[in-house]
Amino acid sequence: MHTSLSKIEKIATEYTSRMKGFQKIIRICTGTGCVSSGALRVHDGLQKAIDSEGLSEKVLIKKTGCHGLCERGPIVVFGNEEILYQAVGKRKIEEDIHLLISTIKYNKTAENLLYKGTDKTKRYVSSREIPFYSGQTRLVLALNGIIDPEEIEDYIAHGGYRALAKALTMERDEIINWIEKSGLRGKGGGGFPTGLKWRSCKESDGFPKFVLANGDEGDPGAFMDRSLMEGNPHAVIEGMIIGAYAIGANQGYIYVRDEYPLAVERLSKAISHAEELGFLGKNILNTGFDFHIGIFRGGGAFVCGESTALMTSIEGKAGEPRAKYIHTVEKGLWEKPTNLNNVETWASIPEIINRGWEWFASIGTEKSKGTKVFSLVGKVNNTGLVEVPMGMTLREIIFGLGGGIQGGKKFKAVQTGGPSGGCIPEQYLDMPVDFDSLTGLGSMMGSGGMIVMDERNCMVDVARYFLKFLVEESCGKCVPCREGVRRMYEIVDRISTGKGREEDIAHLEELGKAVQIGSLCGLGQSAPNPVLSTLKYFHDEYVLHIKEKRCPAGVCKELIKFTIVPEKCTGCMRCASECPVKCITGEKKQVHEINQSRCIKCGTCYDVCRFDAVKIE
């Protein structure tokens, strides 16, 4: 059966009127974050309660994708964002279900479940008022948390697949013109102009052509693509169909990380639903255009997020990158013209077609248009996903939306761009965030991870962390990355254990430059960034580690010692009970003592003490 625009409208109308039959619609977030916080238990408990109250005809529970405020999950939203309940079922699930039922029956708002601001006094009822949400501009994430990702009708009722119907009436070159003029740039990290890539692929000789979606989100600390694939898979698929039509491809693949089983499940369902309604497959919407999408599951290799490695991996080989003397738009997958875009880039396409390129180009900065989704994590109060217009400052994101640093500690740095990015210090917090400004700071946009660090995080340790990551994940094909990064790791590891030498810093800088110049792929070329940026902005911290054998943040285990200050210790016994190796002794209301020979220097006692009685030496 094939569907035309009028049929799309019919599906939307039928679905909307069916929804109107319910007096109340409740949305429960079933993203990975909320599920691990217990969202499914809340869902099942609430459904049972609704059934036993005889309300199942009037009240509908929807399982949605990620709402973004993962820190406060499980999230439950009533109606059209009228009430947002957070941490539902975290204390006593039966009581919370009872509160939900009384909201359903008597419209009584449960104060206990409302979101409290960072000052702990103001309570917010609607999510629209919460600064975390009100400061965002949600274009790509607009339907995340609104629709049920497993119901194609829900997506259609919210405007889905209209862009496809419209695009199929446009000239192929006109679509590419629109994407070019919109200023959309690749959101996977590089920021390459999307329209230009499409045009090069369309114009290159060779057949068949392929379009690919990169969902191999390997950057640690980033989960935007996962939330999109899980929360609104049809947006990605619709974008891909439009792109395939414009470029002239009949086959596409979505490459999904092995660690994201739920994304694979939701995308698979979405693909078969789209096929049933004639949006995918043969003769799409009776236009004679054929397009198929397959899902390819990754094997847990970080390097496969690199474009050529991803293509090698789909070919059934070990995912090693290759030199790009010939661009992949000319010779990519199976040596055929291939257009690869990130998941978030694909999901941006339908709205550009729906609302026009002028609209998209009006958002953002001069050279970076539209919005970007960031995963705001680390030592920030509101961790989760945020979507903001390009050009918002780091300070607005971290202190405005993120609500500042946890526990009132001092901001130290923000890490962007994953293992290819760098750490940005406080003096650049007012820098507007776009592709070019971050690159100028020695970091990069990357896929959108934004990891906030406070005074308890050591920059030498962070550099060491990323180098260790890269040593493990280097595919080993080219020497500068395989050997160079390993040597850099050894040097930084030496510094963090107090065996650093004075010449180490100059050595690191030299090696870093060699790896940048000599590596084959983008991952190798950017691998030294975490070290070079911390050396640039936190030079003194390296010097303290080398000359004074001191770690001021109290992280590098060989350089620190935890002791208890007798004057401050109240003998509350908290540290003793939390200590994982039970090396703290002391009676109640007596001064405690740490047995240094058994201490593993994990810092738990320091973090749990409420009287500042644990000291780092």
Add this chain to the structure above:
Amino acid sequence: MEVNKEKISTIINKYKKDRAYLLAIFQDVQREYRYLPKEAIQYICNELNIPESKGFEVATFYKALSLTPRGKHTIHVCLGTACHLRGGPNILDTFERELKIKKGETTTDGIFTLESVNCLGACALAPLVRVGEKDFGKTTSSIVHDIIQEFKTGA
């Protein structure tokens, strides 16, 4: 080790004997045996008409594949950036101490394999631990013991 060739053939045929799906075939076979037996790789390479060296190249390249037998439950301790900063390494240390094995090893009773992973994408709930299909967010050293017990008794 003797492998069930019929079962493996079914998996190969599911992917229409297409070499491009070598990784997917390996992943499906691994799900059957909880690891990828050498004999299975040899059989698959033979069926797909590719050199064994290529098969082993793929099998050793991807972290998701294991050539040694795994425990009934694999514990993944996330060491992504956010988890690293919020105490992930301490969680891994605690699992190593409690289970008396190192990362990458399997307990002698065959119940647990301990692994670290470079990001599970639930960074807002750092530090995260995944056992099988179940995620534990905002973990602390003190609940490590409970997690082990939950799966030990369920085993």
